[in-house]
Every structure is written in C-alpha cells, then in structure tokens.
Amino acid sequence: MKTDSMLAQAGSRQDPRTGAIAMPIHPSAAFQHPALGQSTGFDYSRTSNPTRLVLERTIAALDGGSRGLAFASGLAAVDAALRLFSPGDALLITEDLYGGTFRLCENFGRSRGLDFHYVDTADLKAVSAALDRPGIKGLFVEMPTNPLLKVADLAALASLARKRRILYLVDNTFLTPALCRPLEFGADVTVYSATKYLGGHNDLIAGLLVAKNPELGERLAFIQNAAGAILGPFESWLLLRSLKTLHLRLKRHEENARAIAAFLAGHPKISRLHYPGLPSDPGHATLGKQARGYGGMLSFEVASRAVVEHILASVRVFLFAESLGATESLVTFPLVQTHADMPADVQQRIGLTERLVRLSVGLEDPEDLIGDLAGVLD
Ligand SMILES: Cc1ncc(COP(=O)(O)O)c(C=O)c1O
Structure with a gap:
C-alpha cells in the first residue's frame, strides 16, 4: 500500500478475533502464560504491549524500516538512541537543533562519556571536515532544523557516513513519513517527537524510533525494555488514531x-x-x-x-x-x-x-x- 493508504488504515486489520477496525486499547500490565515456557507473545507491557506493538509496526512500515519503537516522549526516544553509543564515542550533530536535544546531549550524554561536535549539517564540506575528527561514531541530523529550517542533503550525508562506517540518525519530526522517508536516503535510524505532527492535536506527548536493519532494531528494543521509557497503551492508541489523518x-x-x-x-x-x-x-x-x-x-x-x-x-x-x-x-x-x-x-x-x-x-x-x-x- 502507498503511504496515504497505510495512514488511513493505521491500526486497522490488527484484531482478527473481533474484526475491530479501530485498534483496541490493551491496558494490561502483565499477560497470563498458557504454560511454563510458553507465551502469547506478550509477557509484561514494558517489554511489549499489543496496542503499542501495532503502533510500532505501523511507524516501521511507514518509514520503510525493520522495527519501530515507541517512547514516552521525543526526548526519551533521542535518549534511547544515544544509548547506542559507548563512553569515548563522539557524535557530530546539527548545530541549530531543538534546544532540548542539545540539553540532553550536553548534560546526560556528556555524563555518560560521550562527546558532541555541532556543525551546520546543511554544509557538506563542513560535515566532511568535521568527520575527520578522531572518535566520531555517529552523525545526528535534524532536517529541516528547528528553528532556522535549514535543509541537509540526506543522501549526500549518508554517503559520508557510510564511508566512515558510522551510525547515521535523522530527526524527521518536522516532515514525518508522510513527506519524507530518511531511511530511503541512507539513514540508519529515524527519530520523532510524535508530540508534533504525528500526534497533531496538542493532546499527547510521545516519541518514536525506527531502525533500518533488524540488528539495530534489536539493540534499540533491548534499550527500550531495559531503560523503560515506554509509551503507554492509551497514548499508543491515540497516536494510531491521529496517524489516520x-x-x-x-x-x-x-x-x-x-x-x-x-x-x-x-x-x-x-x-x-x-x-x-x-x-x-x-x-x-x-x-x-x-x-x-x-x-x-x-x-x-x-x-x-x-x-x-x-x-x-x-x-x-x-x-x-x-x-x-x-x-x-x-x-x-x-x-x-x-x-x-x-x-x-x-x-x-x-x-x-x-x-x-x-x-x-x-x-x-x-x-x-x-x-x-x-x-x-x-
Ligand atoms: C525536532 C524535535 N525533536 C525532538 C523534540 C523532543 O520531543 P518531545 O517534546 O516530544 O520530548 C522536539 C520538541 O520540540 C523537536 O522539536
């Protein structure tokens, strides 16, 4: 299905038992095991919840990724993405990006041993030169930037990132998969404040990540479960409802x-x-x-x-x-x-x-x- 059709039917066809067109909300914290060593696929809602899972599959399909993950806020999603890096790693980041992302990097990123270099990611030469700094393991791009609306060339940055074998993350909050799919242009992970256009009604705080490849998706799912900043079932449902339009x-x-x-x-x-x-x-x-x-x-x-x-x-x-x-x-x-x-x-x-x-x-x-x-x- 094309993007608009996927959006119109977000959360539909997911409950074969009842045929519900709107995805049901499953508030259950825990799920009964059929027997020792058996599971319905759901054990405990921090790890996976049926309503959240449908949202996560929907955003993954919309972005053309292998796995989507839903978080309590956009910054919780950025925080989870930063946990892909290890002490001593440095990241190159868009210089005029959302101030909360800057605050997160400068405070908790640095206290975890990460280093950050800010660059105008709309300037390919500047990015290329900055990538030569020692220890760069990631490129985090906001496109268009908040608030100066600068536009980075996603494919050109992908080829720079690929050459250096570094992780390439794109915050696609402003455009959403309805307008832009950064994974198609070579990004490894897309990041969203779903509080914004995806939610779209000023009535919910949420964040999403989408991983291009399953290995990265698995690592992010481990982080999501281990750190625990998940999106609740009601907000997951509300976000699915919002995606439809x-x-x-x-x-x-x-x-x-x-x-x-x-x-x-x-x-x-x-x-x-x-x-x-x-x-x-x-x-x-x-x-x-x-x-x-x-x-x-x-x-x-x-x-x-x-x-x-x-x-x-x-x-x-x-x-x-x-x-x-x-x-x-x-x-x-x-x-x-x-x-x-x-x-x-x-x-x-x-x-x-x-x-x-x-x-x-x-x-x-x-x-x-x-x-x-x-x-x-x-
Ligand atoms: C581009 C961008 N990314 C991330 C965030 C953080 O999202 P949240 O407010 O949902 O934590 C924001 C918030 O304004 C944003 O504008």
Missing part, C-alpha cells in the same frame, strides 16, 4: 504555511524569512529532491525584541505557546523558550537572535491567520 493535515499545514510565507516575504517589517517552500530559500532545491512537501513550519526576523514582544502579546488567532505541529497555529520565541538552554555564544553563532519568531502554522482559515499577522505587524 496525517497526510491530509500536512497538506493543509503546508498550504497555509505557503500563503503566510508569501505574505511575509513581501512585508516591509520582515527582515529575514526562513521557509524552504519558497523557491528563493537556500534549502528549496535539496528538500524538493528528498521530500513530498515543505511542511508547515517557518521562522522570520523582525527589527527588534520589542517587536517580538508586541507580536506575542497581540496575536489573536495564533496562540503564544511552546510546541508545533498541531491543528492550532502557534507562535514561539525560540531564544527564551525552546532554545533557552543553549549558551548565548552558541545561540549567537547559529543565528538564533532576539529578533527571531517561529510559527507553527495550523489548520485554520488562512485569511484569519494572515489577517492576524497583518494587524499585529501594522
């Missing part, structure tokens, strides 16, 4: 984002606009090669922090909040919200200024959204 939601997110980008591009109060869907954006051509769409996230700069504060205080349709990827349009101030834990010198180096505003464009009528921004900017 992912492709439709993303289409509308993008239509609205394009309309807003076109409005902002011609606005005298906007100094820099980051949206890879615009033909003038540096990431446009690369993203066109590796994705079915450009997504619903954009960011822009205004003249001063005072203008940012005015926007946050004055919007009436957008909500001032710290997330993305759901039906409601949100406006975020990355410097003091999502990326507050990045040191000031890093923020400055990557261009995360006090004039930068991020929009997660939702599913409202675009005239309401543009009218809101137009009124506020005037």
Whole structure:
C-alpha cells in the first residue's frame, strides 16, 4: 500500500478475533502464560504491549524500516538512541537543533562519556571536515532544523557516513513519513517527537524510533525494555488514531504555511524569512529532491525584541505557546523558550537572535491567520 493508504488504515486489520477496525486499547500490565515456557507473545507491557506493538509496526512500515519503537516522549526516544553509543564515542550533530536535544546531549550524554561536535549539517564540506575528527561514531541530523529550517542533503550525508562506517540518525519530526522517508536516503535510524505532527492535536506527548536493519532494531528494543521509557497503551492508541489523518493535515499545514510565507516575504517589517517552500530559500532545491512537501513550519526576523514582544502579546488567532505541529497555529520565541538552554555564544553563532519568531502554522482559515499577522505587524 502507498503511504496515504497505510495512514488511513493505521491500526486497522490488527484484531482478527473481533474484526475491530479501530485498534483496541490493551491496558494490561502483565499477560497470563498458557504454560511454563510458553507465551502469547506478550509477557509484561514494558517489554511489549499489543496496542503499542501495532503502533510500532505501523511507524516501521511507514518509514520503510525493520522495527519501530515507541517512547514516552521525543526526548526519551533521542535518549534511547544515544544509548547506542559507548563512553569515548563522539557524535557530530546539527548545530541549530531543538534546544532540548542539545540539553540532553550536553548534560546526560556528556555524563555518560560521550562527546558532541555541532556543525551546520546543511554544509557538506563542513560535515566532511568535521568527520575527520578522531572518535566520531555517529552523525545526528535534524532536517529541516528547528528553528532556522535549514535543509541537509540526506543522501549526500549518508554517503559520508557510510564511508566512515558510522551510525547515521535523522530527526524527521518536522516532515514525518508522510513527506519524507530518511531511511530511503541512507539513514540508519529515524527519530520523532510524535508530540508534533504525528500526534497533531496538542493532546499527547510521545516519541518514536525506527531502525533500518533488524540488528539495530534489536539493540534499540533491548534499550527500550531495559531503560523503560515506554509509551503507554492509551497514548499508543491515540497516536494510531491521529496517524489516520496525517497526510491530509500536512497538506493543509503546508498550504497555509505557503500563503503566510508569501505574505511575509513581501512585508516591509520582515527582515529575514526562513521557509524552504519558497523557491528563493537556500534549502528549496535539496528538500524538493528528498521530500513530498515543505511542511508547515517557518521562522522570520523582525527589527527588534520589542517587536517580538508586541507580536506575542497581540496575536489573536495564533496562540503564544511552546510546541508545533498541531491543528492550532502557534507562535514561539525560540531564544527564551525552546532554545533557552543553549549558551548565548552558541545561540549567537547559529543565528538564533532576539529578533527571531517561529510559527507553527495550523489548520485554520488562512485569511484569519494572515489577517492576524497583518494587524499585529501594522
Ligand atoms: C525536532 C524535535 N525533536 C525532538 C523534540 C523532543 O520531543 P518531545 O517534546 O516530544 O520530548 C522536539 C520538541 O520540540 C523537536 O522539536
């Protein structure tokens, strides 16, 4: 089945005993053994749960991977992925990535003996040079980046990673398998905050990993069971329910984002606009090669922090909040919200200024959204 059909039928055909079209929620913590040495396939829900397993199989199929794993949050998924590495290993990481991933690496990654080097992963030469550093065992790429929407060339990075025999992980939160399948471009593992577009309704926190090959999937399943940050059965069901409309939601997110980008591009109060869907954006051509769409996230700069504060205080349709990827349009101030834990010198180096505003464009009528921004900017 094609991606859209898989999405529409997420969780269906999985309960032959009843024929349930919607996957049932199995809250059971433990499962009765038929006899000593026998199992129904389920023993204890931390290890495997029927509802979570269907979600995990669904995301694996959507991504073209061999195994999917569901976690309590996106950061729990990133944390599990980092446990694939050993003390002394170093990772090359996208420099303007989600601030929580940065905080996790700098605190708990380092305390586990890992080292991290941050690089502009949209710059192939910079990545190639940085890979020559000693001890690099992994490449972790966020694409497009949060919040500057930079686009890395997934296939080109895969060939660099393959040459050095290092693990290649891609955080595909912004595009999801509805628009991009990084494993097809050579990634070993995809990472998701399913809290965002996959969940899509601002009503659940979840994370997912998908491993390309079974050996890696087995190692991640061991980590998931041993560290225990699993997704519960109710959230697993809610996520399956949300997946059914992912492709439709993303289409509308993008239509609205394009309309807003076109409005902002011609606005005298906007100094820099980051949206890879615009033909003038540096990431446009690369993203066109590796994705079915450009997504619903954009960011822009205004003249001063005072203008940012005015926007946050004055919007009436957008909500001032710290997330993305759901039906409601949100406006975020990355410097003091999502990326507050990045040191000031890093923020400055990557261009995360006090004039930068991020929009997660939702599913409202675009005239309401543009009218809101137009009124506020005037
Ligand atoms: C790109 C990206 N990856 C990972 C995360 C972490 O996900 P969660 O908030 O579900 O832990 C986020 C959260 O905003 C994100 O934007």
